[in-house]
Amino acid sequence: MEAQRLNTGMLSLTEDECLRLLATDDYGRIGLVVDGRPEIFPVNYALDHDRSVIFRTADGTKLASTANHPVVFEVDFVARATRTGWSVVVHGLAHHIQTVIGGPRPLSPWLSDRPYTVRIQTQSVTGRVIGPRPSQLDGE
Amino acid sequence: MEAQRLNTGMLSLTEDECLRLLATDDYGRIGLVVDGRPEIFPVNYALDHDRSVIFRTADGTKLASTANHPVVFEVDFVARATRTGWSVVVHGLAHHIQTVIGGPRPLSPWLSDRPYTVRIQTQSVTGRVIGPRPSQLDGE
Numbered sequence: 001m002e003a004q005r006l007n008t009g010m011l012s013l014t015e016d017e018c019l020r021l022l023a024t025d026d027y028g029r030i031g032l033v034v035d036g037r038p039e040i041f042p043v044n045y046a047l048d049h050d051r052s053v054i055f056r057t058a059d060g061t062k063l064a065s066t067a068n069h070p071v072v073f074e075v076d077f078v079a080r081a082t083r084t085g086w087s088v089v090v091h092g093l094a095h096h097i098q099t100v101i102g103g104p105r106p107l108s109p110w111l112s113d114r115p116y117t118v119r120i121q122t123q124s125v126t127g128r129v130i131g132p133r134p135s136q137l138d139g140e
Numbered sequence: 141m142e143a144q145r146l147n148t149g150m151l152s153l154t155e156d157e158c159l160r161l162l163a164t165d166d167y168g169r170i171g172l173v174v175d176g177r178p179e180i181f182p183v184n185y186a187l188d189h190d191r192s193v194i195f196r197t198a199d200g201t202k203l204a205s206t207a208n209h210p211v212v213f214e215v216d217f218v219a220r221a222t223r224t225g226w227s228v229v230v231h232g233l234a235h236h237i238q239t240v241i242g243g244p245r246p247l248s249p250w251l252s253d254r255p256y257t258v259r260i261q262t263q264s265v266t267g268r269v270i271g272p273r274p275s276q277l278d279g280e
Binding site: 009010026027029031032033036037038039040042044070071072073074076078080083085087089091110111113130 | 149150166167169171172173176177178179180182184210211212213214216218220223225227229231250251253270
């Protein structure tokens with residue numbers, strides 16, 4: 001039943017490594033508390049110059065629940081064949097904003113009907129790796 | 141700034157389609173409320189015969205926060221190049237269990253130090269698609 005490789009542990013990423021991984025991706029998931037219950041919504045995002053996560057949303061649950069509330073944001077990559085991968089988790093406060101400062105990659109929503117912009121003001125960022133170090137962190 | 145394709149909408153998946161997608165994958169993310177704040181943890185999982193999601197955990201935040209509490213569980217796939225993909229979200233109650241009934245794929249944790257088993261008793265499952273229908277739903 002356990003013929004596949006069993007990894008014996010995880011390595012932690014530094015905050016700088018986490019931010020570099022966040023800057024190279026554009027798709028993650030926001031976790032909210034709505035009426036006391038947890039919710040997860042996939043979003044596409046950009047990392048702003050001030051380390052905040054920016055995404056667009058339609059008017060609805062996501063919008064109401066992110067107004068000045070603590071949220072969590074997660075990005076990951078897994079290679080199922082080798083059972084390895086990495087994940088980065090941001091904790092922060094969400095705010096509605098009018099203007100995006102702009103970061104290494106501009107925010108470019110996948111869906112057209114997302115008029116509202118939300119910023120997650122990063123309070124902490126942590127990350128973990130199972131298996132090899134992410135290739136995005138090589139070089140420089 | 142918006143030169144890439146902008147999708148104009150999402151399609152919903154049926155419950156049966158969501159369960160078929162859940163059965164073909166083994167990696168997702170659990171969303172919890174811990175001390176009133178949202179948390180997301182990546183987990184590898186299996187779908188049990190009774191539509192519940194099974195995963196292993198070490199003793200810690202995940203374990204304490206899943207004891208008879210509402211949780212959310214999310215699985216997705218995205219093709220960043222075409223900005224398309226699908227996501228499935230399960231809402232349910234988490235319980236600690238001793239024995240796994242067994243499903244189409246056995247639970248096979250990626251990490252060795254995960255002695256506790258948690259079952260999410262599915263209350264609802266919803267899913268959305270941006271772009272083409274997931275290939276896992278073809279045929280049969």
